[in-house]
Amino acid sequence: MSTRALSFGAIAEAYERFRPGYPEELFDLVLAYAGRPVRTALEIGAGTGKATRLFAAHGVAVTATEPDAAMLTELRKTVPANVTTVRAAFEDLRPGKTYGLVYAAAALHWTRPESRWSSVAALLDPEGVVASFGGPVQLADPAVEEAVQAARAPFLESDEVPSPDGTAPDEAMQWPGTELQRSQFFLDVQQSVIKRRLTMSAPDYVGYLSTVSAYLQLPQSRRQQAYEAITRILPGTVEIAADIIVHLARRRSE
Template identity: 35%
Template structure:
């Protein structure tokens, strides 16, 4: 797939249509792993670069720890919410651009951060672009927050709704018990760009000190918050509006009938590496 084809992927262009739902409904990341990133990176006053920052789910956590952070986000509507969420942090700045088109100039950074967006970057270029953006010894931190449904029966019923309405993927597509016990287990064996990056990074050879870490916790979403999160998911956003609304309404009725929400295993998986 060419870079042009990836830029035109409709799933990558729909988040701004639901920027507020994304901000209120999407989960964040484990603060403990943010501390791990900063300890690993040892920024010592250098600036961190966050690419694909969204509405600031990760950005705010780093800003609260006084990191100097440049956030780059391709969608102007998402960037508007990002600016609002980081307005109280003067060490944070925001630029609107895609990764491949971004004009870095002669700037280089002590940390490259990407949270649940690595799969949107061109796999043929992303390691080159990361390497070019980092100072020697600079760190790479890639974050994901996969979910798993705790209740097997509810998982099966939700899967039936998804199949009926043609929803290809969703946060409830995986049963919590199916996750392995290590970071990135959910991506084992995948060849698509969303797979765990450790093998590609090791093969690249320009990075060292590779580490993988995981934090897990059980969380409960009430029906309203869970539907808000689903509204921001790309696989729902690309559905015809009427089909999407019917799928969400039926999902909401099921969750209300099953106690008014859904229990999930919420993971934060972290991959770390350092430019040689």
């Protein structure tokens, strides 16, 4: 687990406040793919519980794993009784109990590629399902996006997390679907997109940026200067494109 992956704990409350949650459509998509009730799930990198709450609300017994104590503290404030929390990085989990679903919400790219899929497979029931979902939160208006990039440029060239396997943004199959297709452990790889548009106030959008790892790597003074520069050029409210890219696959039978 990288230092960048563990940078979120200091801003756990902001993460919970400003990051968008996940819609009912996501649960419906996972359930339809599974083709049977999902009763147990293990979540990788649960953060403050944005996705945890969605699955737990549908009666799934979720084991939410998260290496950062501050993030787990925030998660525990809001999750129901059918959620078990474990402070651990994914790499530190030991196979034993298996689950009908293993999922990650904007967290899988922080795990180690060399053991990622064998570890997921070991935690799944026979023919269990793996789900990974997330996506960039982007300004929908190209003119506003261009102005923000110009304001950000003196401090940060890009705030995006590059594809872990180098897949280009215009490829039909995106990561981690690309890795799942190559994996000996999984089959029936499916990629879906849940279209989503949100409206945020300018302060809330800057609040969202305060939870993005690229900004968190900046020295605090530079980070604050970047936020102020962006705030100066934003309109009062902004439209956000926050599409959710969902990858699903089934564990290959032994």
